[in-house]
Amino acid sequence: MRWEGNRESDNVEDRRDGGGGVPGFGGRSIGIGTIVVALLGGWALGINPLTILGLLSGGSPAQVQQAPARHPPADDKMARFVSTVLADTEDVWTDVFRQQGGTYQKPHLVLFRGATPTACGTGQSAMGPFYCPADRKVYIDLGFYEMLKNRLGAPGDFAQAYVIAHEVGHHVQNLLGISQKMDQARGRVSQADYNRLSVRLELQADCFAGVWANHAQQARQILEQGDVEEAMNAAAKIGDDALQRAGGGAVVPESFTHGTSAQRQHWFDTGLQSGSLQRCDTFSARAL
Template identity: 65%
Template sequence: MKWEGQRESDNVEDARGGGGGLPIGGRGLGLGGIVIALIASWVLGINPLTLLGALQGGGGGGTPAVQAPAGDSHAQDPAYRFVKVVLADTEDVWGAYFQQRGQTYPRPKLTVFRGRIATACGSGESAMGPFYCPGDHKVYIDLGFYDTLRERLGAPGDFAQAYVIAHEVGHHLQNLMGTTGKLDQARGRVSEREANAMSVRLELQADCYAGVWATLSQRGKGWLEAGDIEEALNAASQIGDDTLQKRARGTVVPESFTHGSSAQRVRWFKRGLEAGDLKACDTFSSTAL
């Protein structure tokens, strides 16, 4: 991926300062439940605080942690510059997409942090992986997650990393379109199993949106190289619910899926990639995921 020298977004904030422990447990949630929630959050895209809250039987969050800004001390960090470049391209792609339809694209902010951070969705922690918070329209990521993606989840490569950001920005699109709000309302009226199935459709749609971005981005920049798409497809496969569950505990429980199987995630990313249009990403009307 030829990202060096490309425009860097000015909508990224570096909050890699502060620190301290994040209180865990409470309401009978033991370490085993926390580990399950953190592994599930690695599937990407959902606020992991929601997973912890569900296991606790209540809303996630807790006491927000105070995060001291790090200023410009990491400005030349390649990983930091990389996420700025990828976010900038999502801004260009979705800005043009919305403009063609007579609309304005409100850009999400991306916050890079270390340890823990206060968000409008509660306190976030590095081990939870990247997530999007609809309450403040921000994507949050600890860049150390890319080490986890490469070394523990078996998904190396810069475009695998770009896919992570594109997926989170996909959740921002869903928030703008009202999809997230409708789903949140519906979750309260259905069983846990049905709510999980809704979450799967939401996540697969974000994967599809990431595929659309990849195609539109390549048309505009031509910056992808041989093997880049394969890196993203591998990442989508490695973070499927079935693959993560099998890796974590050796068994697979389909009714507990919240993000989709490896095959489903690959399928919907490819659908967006091939179509290059958000209209192809209606997972909620599809009878076969």
């Protein structure tokens, strides 16, 4: 992926020194790594998956008292990479929203280690990267990329960029009111039906990640040989069916919350090939 020398975002907060505020408890967080936690968290990191998944139990947004935000150091290459990818998503979505007659509101991205307070509750590294709609921030412990590469078998810088673009996709859903509709449905449908809605939400975020890649490539030619394959491989390795197999258990479609490997690849590719928000309407699609 061609990223060095491109613009870096100013909307990155570095909490890796252990600083932070008082955690609150509130709204649902949406993350690419939540199913990773449920299946691999205890094995890889010694954390009870049920404890971590409790963060997704819903509720109203909470206030978080947070220490002043700090920018990452200039000599931190991985932080620079994340800042550059975030900036690229800002440029793409600002343009896409403008074309649709709207105004894009940029999210913040928080780097942390271990645990950090969020308006959705206490975020933990074992959750993987996640987005909190209540404070409009993406959270990531950069150590997740080692798990992505070494434990899940999905190396590569564009695989890492796909992860960020997916979480920013959840921010786009939040701005479009899609996340709010999901929350409204929580108490009105069965758990199985809610899981099916969650799959559609996650696959749409994958599609939005593909839309970002399409526009970024057209504007800045960021893709190198093998980049798309890296993202498709990552999408495959974090499909619900693949993760359930990796966890040593049976594949239980009724429990899926993110979609199968094939579905995640399909919807990322749909966004990548079309570059169209309208083509990402997973909620109207008859087949996923």
